[in-house]
Amino acid sequence: MRLFQNSCFYPSYLPRLNQLAAKAVSFEERRRVFLHDRFGASHFLQPVLEGASEAFFTNGDDEVLQRRWAREQGMPGEPTLEAILLAQIEHHATEVLYNLDPVRYPSAFVAKLPGCVKKAVCWRAAPSGNADFTAYAAVLGNAPSILDIWRRRGCRVESFFPAHDPVMDEYGHGERPVDVAFAGGYSRHHRVRARTLERVAQLADSRNIVFCLDASRLTRLAESTLGRLLPLRRHRRPDAIAAIAKPPVFGRELYELLGSAKIVLNGAIDMAGTDRGNMRCFEAMGCGALLVSDAGEYPEGMQEGVTIETYGTPEQAAEVISRSLQDWPGPAEIAARGRARVRGTYSKDVQWKAFVDLVGRL
Template sequence: MRVFQNNGLSRGFRSHRSKLRGDAFREQISNFLNSRFAALHILLPVLEGDALAFYTNGDDDQLQAAWAREHGLRTRDLTEILLAQIEHHNTEVFYNLDPMLYGSDFVRRLPGCVRQAICWRAAPSGNVDLSGYDLVVCNFPSILQDWQQKGCRTAYFSPAYDSLMSDYAGSAERSLDLIFVGGFSRHHVARTAALSEAASLEGVRARFHLEEGRLTRLANAFPFVPVLKKHAYPLRVRELTAGPVYGREMYAEFANARIVLNGAVDMAGPDRGNMRCFEATGCGSVLLTDAGNYPDGFIDGKTMVTYSSPDQIPALVGRLLSDPAWALSIAQAGHNMVQCEYSKQRQWLRFRELV
């Protein structure tokens, strides 16, 4: 199977990517894959360097310009470059992690070699049309149901354990008690409440690595503007905040913390299972997360700990820190579960089934 996987970079990672040096397309891709950004979504053949698999970040103008230059393509248009890459690769299956940028209009322009077009979308997306795709996948049943109602074929598909996490999961020296890594925006009201509760804990060594939404970034810069004030970091949260981390840097931060705090985006409904669930357990930390409908294997009190409301966080953190044996049992069970049940091999077998 000749599979082509396309992804998009988050706004925060775009500034971070300057660390990934390289001029040639292959060098840039190698450095990107080695960073482990979004590795849970990247298919096994890509990570293993299979000659039949091709990967790119279609919204990365520097990366795509390198490919165009190396192949004599005289355009800077990212859509045209991506189409040329797919045709050059002679792709049979196009798997797109960035359908908000490349929707049905793009699918209709795919070269004739493409037999199937599949996309991942795990968020409500307004009036975006994905009906041109043969299949829309994610691990949120309610979102899949929403896409079905819009006329799309759908299937359940999960992130997978990154084998490099095993290098971090066995860390015994964890200098932080609690850590959070994720976005902070107007779409994270419930998450903001959870962070505020965690920030209020006395004697707990905590750190928050936050990626600001556009409105939050503006509010933090001008907190004295009344209309923006509600979107800024609460004072105690600001005191514990560091810059965002991604990939290997995030793995290292998780390996340095006993507890990873998680909270769903407000628009997720009752379903749970964002990437942080797999990353926290994968790196051997206790996942402390909001209650909801989780993927198989994520069990409260066994492989993770859940809170029904943010005000329960202080007591749960206190119990986990005062009972290290209990905390360690949950961390180990969570890691063993995600390593076994959500391996890259299983993810790839499931993808082949869908195709």
Template sequence: MRLFQNSGIAPSYRPRLAGLVAGISGFEQQKDVFLNDRYGAAHILLPVLGRHPETFFTNGDDESLQRAWARENGLGEDTPLADILLAQIEHHKTDIFYNLDPFRYDAAFIRRLPGHVKRKIAWRAAPGRIDFSGYDLVLCNFPSMRKLWEEQGAKTAHFFPAHDPELDIIAANRNRDIDVLFFGGYSRHHQRRRQILEAVARLAGRHRVVFHLDLSRYTPLAETPLGWFGPLKAVRRPAAIRKVSAPPVFGRAMYAQLGRAKVVVNASIDMAGPDRGNMRCFETMGAGALLVSDSGIYPAPMRDGETMAVYQQPQDASETIERQLDSGSWDTIGWAGHHAIREEYSKKRQFERFLELV
């Protein structure tokens, strides 16, 4: 089976990746740097991470990476990124195209694929209207999202992120100097998250709290006198949050912070619906920190009081965290969470499920 997996990178990760690949011109070398940094590793399939010779991986929106391949394969400097991706698929003689970025590469791109591509599969776990026609299957671990895609005419199946075994050595460290950690986006879509983070930030007087926030581009303006009124108020951080804020972290830098944290707060965005179990949950539990997350419908290994802790309302989050820190149960439950994720959601099981679907 000749498998092609396409992914993408968030704008905020681009500066880190650019620094990591600085001075590296080759496609394979740049790709190895990316894969070694473990960005998005929960979604990258086992044979890709293992560099299996019949697999091909790329980030179709990474211009540096894609231009490197284009140069090495005789394509012009002005070749559109979609055309480079198509050329890679043709060159690879792909059987299975697995796309983590269907918003960018939707049905219009799928219609251009060569005939040797037998199965076209997409992953999508965020809302939005996408033309999935041409895709044989859309994968997601959230039932409510699958229902949304099915209402739009797509065929769907249950699939899931997986534990990155690189986190095992990080989980083994139980001597941790950050009491409460959060990392994630902070924008107008995160108003409930704002309430949760503001409540948790008030623990900073008694505990070490660190929030690595990926801010809206409007936040700096919102936090000047010009932003005190009007729509920019939605992206302005309260004073308690600003005091514990730090720049966003990604890849192995994020893993390093997870290894220092006793508790990691997860706060779903306002559009998430009742389903829970986003990639942050897998990463936190995989790293052996205690996941403290908002109430909702979780996959079976994520059990309140056994492998994680759940709070009901934003104001309850700080009480839940302080109780776990004061009792020391963050260690016991965090370690149990690590074992649950490692056993139930291994890379091997993830790929076995993928093979069932294709």
């Protein structure tokens, strides 16, 4: 199978990538730096991470990366990022396209694919307005309620899961000086999560709590000198959160944080309904931390009191965390079982075999 996987990253990750890739002068060098840093690696298929000759990977939203490829291949003028991506697919003679960025490259893009592409599938685990994915052979995801949305819009859907990144095995084998870590977004879309963060942040008087927050532009504006003169109070982070907030972390820096924490706090975004199992669950468990996450419907292997702990309210989150830290190392055994379970149930080998089987059914 000649596989092409297209991905993307958060705008807030770009400064880190540019710093890591400061000496990279070619497409291949910049791509190698990105893949080594492991941003989003739970979604990257085994042939990509192993550098298989029949697999091609790119970030279609990385203008620096894509324009380097275009120049190296002699594309004239200033082609659009879409034109470059289409040229890459044709040059690779792709048979199967797996697109992790379908909002940017929806059905209109699929209609332009070269004839070598036999099947195109995409991953989408969130509502996406009026985006049209019906031209894809299937929309993949691990949230049943979200998949139902796409099914009702005329898409074929298939259940598929992130995987344990084997590089996670390098982290979390020493002391865990951080009592509780949280890494994730903070915006108006995270109201429930924000209340939980505020309650847990109040434990910082007696515990080492580390919140690495990727604040929205509106939140950053609200907290600026100018923003404090505007009616944006509800977009500012509560004092308890702001007092301990650190900049966001990504890639191996994220793995380092998760591997240094006894507990990783997780909370679904408001639009997730009762479905649970976002990528942070796989990352936290994979790095050996005790996952404390909000109650809901979890995938196989994520079981309350066995491999993870859950909470129902912000107050319960603080109670579960306090009790777990007091009873340590008992909950450490739950974390160890969680690490073993996610490593076995969601290995890269299992993920790749599931993908091959899925494509074969389409």
